[in-house]
Amino acid sequence: MPPQPRHTSSCACGAVLLEAFGPPIDAVACHCADCRNAGQRIQALPEAPPVLDAGGGTAFLVFRKDRMRPVRGAERLRALKLKPASPTSRYIATCCNAMMYAGFDDAKHWVSMHRDRFQGEVPAVRMRVCTGSLPDDAVPTDLPRHRGYPLSLIGRLVLAGLGKWMRGAAG
Numbered sequence: 299m300p301p302q303p304r305h306t307s308s309c310a311c312g313a314v315l316l317e318a319f320g321p322p323i324d325a326v327a328c329h330c331a332d333c334r335n336a337g338q339r340i341q342a343l344p345e346a347p348p349v350l351d352a353g354g355g356t357a358f359l360v361f362r363k364d365r366m367r368p369v370r371g372a373e374r375l376r377a378l379k380l381k382p383a384s385p386t387s388r389y390i391a392t393c394c395n396a397m398m399y400a401g402f403d404d405a406k407h408w409v410s411m412h413r414d415r416f417q418g419e420v421p422a423v424r425m426r427v428c429t430g431s432l433p434d435d436a437v438p439t440d441l442p443r444h445r446g447y448p449l450s451l452i453g454r455l456v457l458a459g460l461g462k463w464m465r466g467a468a469g
């Protein structure tokens with residue numbers, strides 16, 4: 299049985315449904331230039347639900363890549379890359395232009411799923427990250443703020459990668 303709890307993430311119209319298992323690695327709002335740029339572009343699409351939160355961040359639940367899978371509507375997902383060579387793709391549900399998650403072509407072993415799309419009980423955002431390119435007064439003080447990725451988050455990402463590797467090694 300996959301780790302519990304099971305979380306579900308739906309596009310605005312319900313045609314696309316994703317599921318993710320276990321507690322997320324973390325719950326963060328990202329303020330990097332790419333997230334701001336992509337968020338503005340995606341939420342400006344016709345009928346698109348908002349991507350950016352009131353503080354200008356994009357709220358994500360981070361899951362190990364192998365703990366997320368589509369339940370339905372995967373064929374409706376379209377990848378948006380800010381630059382053709384970028385390893386990062388943001389996946390948009392073409393039915394309603396909802397931003398579902400960010401995935402990576404490089405070695406990153408996680409996916410960043412847009413928190414607003416989750417249903418039911420959703421873990422709260424714990425911190426604002428990658429605020430370094432913004433003036434201090436441009437980032438809300440409601441949560442702990444970090445200019446990059448704090449060590450605690452890097453540690454959790456590394457541990458999650460080890461867990462995935464060990465599972466793979468065990469067959």
Ligand SMILES: [Zn+2]
Nearest residue numbers: 309311393394
């Ligand atoms: Zn939809």
Ligand SMILES: [Zn+2]
Nearest residue numbers: 328329330333
């Ligand atoms: Zn970001």
